[in-house]
Amino acid sequence: MRFVPFKIISGCETGADRSGLDAARANAIPIGGNMPAGGMAEDGPIAPHYGLTPASTAEPYPPIEMNAMHSDATVIMHMGLITGGTLFTLDSAKKHCKPALLVDVREGTDASVKKIEEFLETVKPAVLNIGGPRESKAPGLYRASYAILEKCFAIF
Numbered sequence: 001m002r003f004v005p006f007k008i009i010s011g012c013e014t015g016a017d018r019s020g021l022d023a024a025r026a027n028a029i030p031i032g033g034n035m036p037a038g039g040m041a042e043d044g045p046i047a048p049h050y051g052l053t054p055a056s057t058a059e060p061y062p063p064i065e066m067n068a069m070h071s072d073a074t075v076i077m078h079m080g081l082i083t084g085g086t087l088f089t090l091d092s093a094k095k096h097c098k099p100a101l102l103v104d105v106r107e108g109t110d111a112s113v114k115k116i117e118e119f120l121e122t123v124k125p126a127v128l129n130i131g132g133p134r135e136s137k138a139p140g141l142y143r144a145s146y147a148i149l150e151k152c153f154a155i156f
Contacts, residue, residue: 003120004153005128009033009071012046012062013085015131015141016077019127021050023149030059030094034063034070036084042134060085068092072125074100077132077145089131105144112148120152 008024010017010033018041021031035052037058039045046052055063064085068074074093078086082102093100101119103112120128130149135142 002117003124004029004155005072005120005125006030007032007127008130008153009067009104009127010130011035011060011067012050012052013041013060014135015138016086016145017130017134019077019142020075020128020130020149023146023153026150027153027155029153034066036060037097038050038061042136056061057086059153061088064089065092067122067129067131069096069126070084070097071129072096073119073123074129074131076100076102077130077141077148078102078104079106079133079138079141079144080104084133084137086131086133089129093129099125103148105148109144109148116148116152119140 007030008020010020012018012035024031033052034055035046037054038058090100
């Protein structure tokens with residue numbers, strides 16, 4: 001049986017963040033994380049069922065760092081160049097001495113699943129942070145990331 005984290009966290013922005021929370025929910029894995037004050041994502045209010053904790057500011061960077069800091073490891077789903085908040089996610093994981101894995105979903109579902117499963121088996125994070133670009137910066141990332149993460153989080 002492969003290793004599955006006990007909890008998945010993110011900021012619930014559209015794209016990679018939300019795909020991690022939704023894939024975890026689909027597999028009955030507890031979720032949470034920190035979000036900007038006001039609870040807004042680029043598509044509107046973040047739904048209460050995600051159970052995120054508002055930060056003291058509406059700026060996106062403090063919750064990104066808090067999620068990296070409060071996790072045991074971070075997986076960053078992306079499509080090419082890492083910039084902006086995605087780069088800040090990677091830098092935050094490094095700053096807090098947390099392992100981080102970059103997964104370019106363009107490598108395909110099977111290759112990405114294998115890469116993540118090997119990372120999880122090596123690191124064994126109880127709490128896993130999922131990060132990456134928002135959907136408007138990487139159209140199609142949510143769907144690709146969800147397909148990958150749902151397979152990684154499936155217990156059976």
